[in-house]
Amino acid sequence: MVLLSADTLPLERDEQIVVVRQAVRQRAIELGFSLVDQTKIVTAASELARNTIQHGGGGTALIEAVNDGARRGLRLTFEDQGPGIADIDLAMKDGFTTAGGLGLGLSGAKRLSNEFSIVSAPSRGTRVVITRWK
C-alpha cells in the first residue's frame, strides 16, 4: 500500500466536523471519486467525527489517500482517548444511542464504506478506520 497523502486534523469542537468534511471532500475529488462516492465518504466522515467529539471527548481525524497497486482510495482514521466502548456489537446496532441521537453513526458509516474496523476498550479510547475505494 502506497501512501499518497496524509493530513491530521483536530476534533475538539463541533465546528471542526465541518473542516473534516471539507478536507475529505477535497481529497475525494482529487482521487477522482464520483459524486455519489464523494457524498458517501464525506457523510461517513461526518458521523465518525461527531462520535469522536461527543463520545470520545475529542481526538483526531487522519485522512490518507492510498494506492494498493490496482486502485486508489481514501482511508480515514478517527481516534480518541475517551471512555471507550464496552460492547462494540451493541454500539454497532442501528438505533442504539447513548447521546440522544438516532444511533446511526457507527452502523451508517460502516454501510457507507468499503472497509470498516473498530478497536475500543473501556477507558482505552476508540479507533475507527474506514476505507472507500474509487
Place this chain on the structure above:
Amino acid sequence: MGEWLLVSIQVDMHDRLAMQLQDDLTSRIAATAARGVLIDISALEMVDSFIGRMLGNIAAMSRVLDAETVVVGMRPAVAITLVELGMSLSGVRTALNVEKGMELLSASMAEASGVNGPPVG
C-alpha cells in the same frame, strides 16, 4: 391562507448552527402564524444523521404548531447516501424543487380549508 416561510440553507452547517436554525424557525412559525414552511436544501452537498434529525424535528414541531413543512431540492447523491446511512426521513414531506413544494403546500392548504384548489400535477 396564512403566511408561508421559505428557508434556503446555503452553508455547510456545523451542529450548533443547525440547532439554532431549528429553534429560530420554530419561533418564527409561532410568531408569524405561518401555515407552511418550505426548506430548500438544494445547496447542501451532504445531509448526515444530525441534519436529517434536525429536518425531522422541524417537521414535527411545525405540525404541532399547525403548519406543514416540505423539504425541497435534495440532490440525488445526497438522497442515495441518506438512505444507505439508514435515514428515510419518515415524517418529512419532500418535493423535487421549490415550485413542486409550493404546489404541495397549496394543495394541502386547500384541502385543509375545504376549498378545492387548482389541480396539481
